[in-house]
Amino acid sequence: MKFIPAKTPLTGETLESLTARLREHGEPAFRAKQILEWLYKKRVTSWDEMTNLPKPFRAWLAETFDLVPASLVIEKHSADVTDKLLLEMRDGSLIETVIIRAPQEGVGVDHSRKTICISTQVGCAMACVFCASGLAGLKRDLNAGEIVAQLLHVCRREDARTPRARAELASFDNIVVMGMGEPLANYDNLIRALTILNAEWGLGFGARRITVSTSGLVPKILKLAQEPLGFRLAISLHGATDEVREKIMPVNKAFPLAKLLPAVREFSLQHGRMITLEFILIEDVNDSLVQAEKLRDIARDLHAHVNLIPYNTVEGLPWKRPSLTRQERFADILRDARISVTLRREKGHDIDAACGQLRLKTEKDRAVAAPLP
Numbered sequence: 256m257k258f259i260p261a262k263t264p265l266t267g268e269t270l271e272s273l274t275a276r277l278r279e280h281g282e283p284a285f286r287a288k289q290i291l292e293w294l295y296k297k298r299v300t301s302w303d304e305m306t307n308l309p310k311p312f313r314a315w316l317a318e319t320f321d322l323v324p325a326s327l328v329i330e331k332h333s334a335d336v337t338d339k340l341l342l343e344m345r346d347g348s349l350i351e352t353v354i355i356r357a358p359q360e361g362v363g364v365d366h367s368r369k370t371i372c373i374s375t376q377v378g379c380a381m382a383c384v385f386c387a388s389g390l391a392g393l394k395r396d397l398n399a400g401e402i403v404a405q406l407l408h409v410c411r412r413e414d415a416r417t418p419r420a421r422a423e424l425a426s427f428d429n430i431v432v433m434g435m436g437e438p439l440a441n442y443d444n445l446i447r448a449l450t451i452l453n454a455e456w457g458l459g460f461g462a463r464r465i466t467v468s469t470s471g472l473v474p475k476i477l478k479l480a481q482e483p484l485g486f487r488l489a490i491s492l493h494g495a496t497d498e499v500r501e502k503i504m505p506v507n508k509a510f511p512l513a514k515l516l517p518a519v520r521e522f523s524l525q526h527g528r529m530i531t532l533e534f535i536l537i538e539d540v541n542d543s544l545v546q547a548e549k550l551r552d553i554a555r556d557l558h559a560h561v562n563l564i565p566y567n568t569v570e571g572l573p574w575k576r577p578s579l580t581r582q583e584r585f586a587d588i589l590r591d592a593r594i595s596v597t598l599r600r601e602k603g604h605d606i607d608a609a610c611g612q613l614r615l616k617t618e619k620d621r622a623v624a625a626p627l628p
């Protein structure tokens with residue numbers, strides 16, 4: 256389903272496209288820079304705050320553009336320093352954005368490193384059997400403005416807690432494109448959004464601190480390798496053989512390991528940087544020691560970092576995370592081979608952490624509150 260917003264989202268405009276639009280309206284080019292400065296550096300929430308713009312021009316802007324095309328619906332804070340924001344788009348679609356704080360000694364929670372996990376689609380078409388995001392299929396792609404809007408919401412929220420030292424600073428340290436949706440299935444909007452986030456007239460956020468995670472769309476991985484901005488790549492592997500991967504990730508039929516792994520190698524060669532292999536540990540599905548050995552061989556071959564993620568249970572799905580001992584034994588096989596590995600203690604367990612769950616729950620509650628006639 257394609258969504259055509261009533262007003263153009265301002266957060267989806269580049270300096271170039273906004274300048275062109277303003278020129279059509281008879282405005283000088285410098286106005287575009289002024290507007291983007293209000294949006295990304297001063298982070299105003301209304302057109303009236305753009306005090307160096309003439310009033311009639313502000314009125315035209317308000318009629319033509321949506322300042323930030325998403326509203327905050329729910330904010331959930333978990334005991335382990337993860338915050339989840341549920342945002343509503345103009346067509347009522349709900350998406351999730353997560354703030355993950357990594358506690359650092361001596362600086363307190365507010366000043367700790369922050370990683371922001373953003374969504375790129377409403378739902379997902381990839382149908383991985385363990386994932387809440389794909390449970391109801393794909394509703395639609397997010398447009399670039401909706402992707403960027405998630406970070407502006409985070410910035411405003413974080414600025415209120417810890418004021419920035421300088422206006423040009425973003426209010427977080429890393430972006431991971433690991434929220435709802437398959438980012439590479441929404442390629443053009445993704446690249447436009449990341450370009451806006453990276454631009455010096457935008458959030459000025461370094462491409463090397465942005466990681467795109469994919470279930471393995473091979474042609475798009477090869478395309479991403481050619482992008483001039485050099486984003487980081489993470490692959491959701493979750494199975495170290497086709498037999499196991501195919502059972503839980505339908506994408507493996509079109510792009511089995513024999514196609515996926517050479518594409519990942521090509522990406523690494525182009526960028527000269529370590530990529531990450533994500534591997535959710537699901538009891539009796541992919542947590543055998545044979546899988547650990549195969550994963551070790553793949554990681555060694557690709558010089559990749561391995562991120563082991565104990566599965567987060569999803570309501571209605573039968574999968575479970577393995578015991579701590581089993582997780583550690585799996586990790587030890589990689590550690591013994593000196594593979595760079597992290598065994599993630601999943602954050603946000605008490606706030607429907609598995610991405611997509613908060614959205615599903617809220618949609619269900621809304622349907623109960625307002626049943627169809």
Ligand SMILES: C[S@@+](CC[C@H](N)C(=O)[O-])C[C@H]1O[C@@H](n2cnc3c(N)ncnc32)[C@H](O)[C@@H]1O
Binds near residue numbers: 386437493
């Ligand atoms: C939600 S996906 C979004 C990005 C992209 N679609 C992908 O699959 O890489 C981000 C990561 O979350 C993982 N994930 C999904 N459901 C999970 C769950 N219930 N517990 C832990 N990780 C999960 C995915 O496998 C993937 O590695």
Ligand code: SF4
Binds near residue numbers: 379380435436
């Ligand atoms: S893991 Fe990623 S690709 Fe698979 S259904 Fe979830 S969001 Fe989609």
